[in-house]
Amino acid sequence: xxxxxxxxxxxxxxxxxxxxxxxxxxxxxxxxxxxxxxxxxxxxxxxxxxxxxxxxxxxxxxxxxxxxxxxxxxxxxxxxxxxxxxxxxxxxxxxxxxxxxxxxxxxxxxxxxxxxxxxxxxxxxxxxxxxxxxxxxxxxxxxxxxxxxxxxxxxxxxxxxxxxxxxxxxxxxxxxxxxxxxxxxxxxxxxxxxxxxxxxxxxxxxxxxxxxxxxxxxxxxxxxxxxxxxxxxxxxxxxxxxxxxxxxxxxxxxxxxx
Amino acid sequence: xxxxxxxxxxxxxxxxxxxxxxxxxxxxxxxxxxxxxxxxxxxxxxxxxxxxxxxxxxxxxxxxxxxxxxxxxxxxxxxxxxxxxxxxxxxxxxxxxxxxxxxxxxxxxxxxxxxxxxxxxxxxxxxxxxxxxxxxxxxxxxxxxxxxxxxxxxxxxxxxxxxxxxxxxxxxxxxxxxxxxxxxxxxxxxxxxxxxxxxxxxxxxxxxxxxxxxxxxxxxxxxxxxxxxxxxxxxxxxxxxxxxxxxxxxxxxxxxxxx
Numbered sequence: 001x002x003x004x005x006x007x008x009x010x011x012x013x014x015x016x017x018x019x020x021x022x023x024x025x026x027x028x029x030x031x032x033x034x035x036x037x038x039x040x041x042x043x044x045x046x047x048x049x050x051x052x053x054x055x056x057x058x059x060x061x062x063x064x065x066x067x068x069x070x071x072x073x074x075x076x077x078x079x080x081x082x083x084x085x086x087x088x089x090x091x092x093x094x095x096x097x098x099x100x101x102x103x104x105x106x107x108x109x110x111x112x113x114x115x116x117x118x119x120x121x122x123x124x125x126x127x128x129x130x131x132x133x134x135x136x137x138x139x140x141x142x143x144x145x146x147x148x149x150x151x152x153x154x155x156x157x158x159x160x161x162x163x164x165x166x167x168x169x170x171x172x173x174x175x176x177x178x179x180x181x182x183x184x185x186x187x188x189x190x191x192x193x194x195x196x197x198x199x200x201x202x203x204x205x206x207x208x209x210x211x212x213x214x215x216x217x218x219x220x221x222x223x224x225x226x227x228x229x230x231x232x233x234x235x236x237x238x239x240x241x242x243x244x245x246x247x248x249x250x251x252x253x254x255x256x257x258x
Numbered sequence: 259x260x261x262x263x264x265x266x267x268x269x270x271x272x273x274x275x276x277x278x279x280x281x282x283x284x285x286x287x288x289x290x291x292x293x294x295x296x297x298x299x300x301x302x303x304x305x306x307x308x309x310x311x312x313x314x315x316x317x318x319x320x321x322x323x324x325x326x327x328x329x330x331x332x333x334x335x336x337x338x339x340x341x342x343x344x345x346x347x348x349x350x351x352x353x354x355x356x357x358x359x360x361x362x363x364x365x366x367x368x369x370x371x372x373x374x375x376x377x378x379x380x381x382x383x384x385x386x387x388x389x390x391x392x393x394x395x396x397x398x399x400x401x402x403x404x405x406x407x408x409x410x411x412x413x414x415x416x417x418x419x420x421x422x423x424x425x426x427x428x429x430x431x432x433x434x435x436x437x438x439x440x441x442x443x444x445x446x447x448x449x450x451x452x453x454x455x456x457x458x459x460x461x462x463x464x465x466x467x468x469x470x471x472x473x474x475x476x477x478x479x480x481x482x483x484x485x486x487x488x489x490x491x492x493x494x495x496x497x498x499x500x501x502x503x504x505x506x507x508x509x510x511x512x513x514x515x516x517x
């Protein structure tokens with residue numbers, strides 16, 4: 001891929017994640033890798049409870065926007081063949097260090113979710129957990145996931161809920177008042193960090209999935225469980241808010257013959 | 259099948275509402291072009307239904323049956339189903355006045371006395387889609403449809419329900435939790451009735467487990483320059499220009515073996 005095919009928002013987002021890695025994700029990687037159970041989102045809800053992924057043993061998995069690759073590591077531990085893709089070198093460095101420490105085999109590829117240097121129809125499962133699902137243009141990364149998947153393969157991704165995006169504040173955690181219109185909601189550049197997120201509403205996202213050859217099978221809106229505590233680093237949403245309203249959602253879609 | 263506990267209350271509510279407004283307005287609405295929702299977005303703009311000529315259509319919760327009348331004018335063969343006799347009376351009067359004839363059946367969308375696999379399109383616009391239990395009426399729609407048939411329905415957005423006070427219009431604030439949202443009961447002095455509102459995730463679950471593949475979700479907003487929908491409305495144009503107050507779902511009945 002030539003440099004001009006790299007979307008304009010990628011360098012800024014890589015910068016943000018390089019900083020976040022220095023501040024938090026590098027130091028927390030060991031704990032994330034050590035956790036054996038596959039869990040979802042800010043509240044660490046076990047996959048076993050949600051029944052999203054099921055048995056992944058023997059599956060070829062690509063993780064789009066793997067960061068420090070803790071999610072891929074958990075799948076590899078269960079017998080999946082995982083390739084992690086991420087554009088942030090600092091996070092891939094952390095991932096490599098963890099790999100050596102834990103002796104887990106996850107192939108790491110430097111790349112963006114919008115244009116992945118891997119062959120067509122070579123995966124059973126494409127995953128994105130706070131990865132391409134938020135920081136890549138869905139009109140590019142979702143068709144790219146479709147290309148990478150075999151027919152009947154699954155795309156599973158976690159992102160913020162639209163409701164959280166509507167209520168998110170620049171200072172402090174999300175509140176109860178709507179901070180911005182949903183009309184036109186798609187690409188958001190946050191003025192504080194300069195990062196670019198993509199938060200298409202559910203209707204727009206269904207259009208993109210359907211138009212890319214996916215059938216939507218499930219949408220799980222995640223709430224904070226009773227007794228959950230607000231995350232000390234990701235404090236843009238409180239546990240109290242997320243007990244009333246879903247702050248995250250998991251999408252499950254299957255690649256169907258066009 | 260037993261009659262749902264909320265049915266009598268909703269029929270009473272719609273009988274009152276028909277006397278207060280929908281009977282008077284029926285002539286005007288029957289004569290209108292085909293539009294969606296309280297801000298009247300034209301079907302020609304959204305292209306949700308496409309060409310309906312020759313399709314067998316069942317409308318679940320047809321009220322005064324204006325949507326069925328629009329479909330009949332477009333060449334479809336509609337059957338209107340509604341549990342409120344007063345509204346069906348109004349529909350019959352309009353049929354006589356306009357000469358647009360189609361069958362009207364007094365029944366609830368949860369339990370329709372019509373044969374299985376006999377329709378190409380099941381439609382609900384502010385009908386069973388909000389006044390009937392989705393765990394009952396959506397499987398019933400699947401039963402009525404032929405394989406490959408479509409279910410199309412309009413309902414309130416979950417967002418507007420989160421922002422709705424007990425009385426009055428929607429605010430730019432979350433006023434009730436989404437956790438557990440399913441059945442909402444409104445005070446009788448403000449229209450009353452029992453509504454059902456499943457958030458997106460649980461609604462997709464019901465559709466999928468009933469044999470539907472979701473094809474489209476159109477989140478509707480008030481067009482620029484739209485006026486408030488009228489004195490009894492639950493939402494202002496100003497609110498709905500910023501956030502969707504309604505949504506249209508399009509799902510297709512799939513062959514379960516092949517799916």
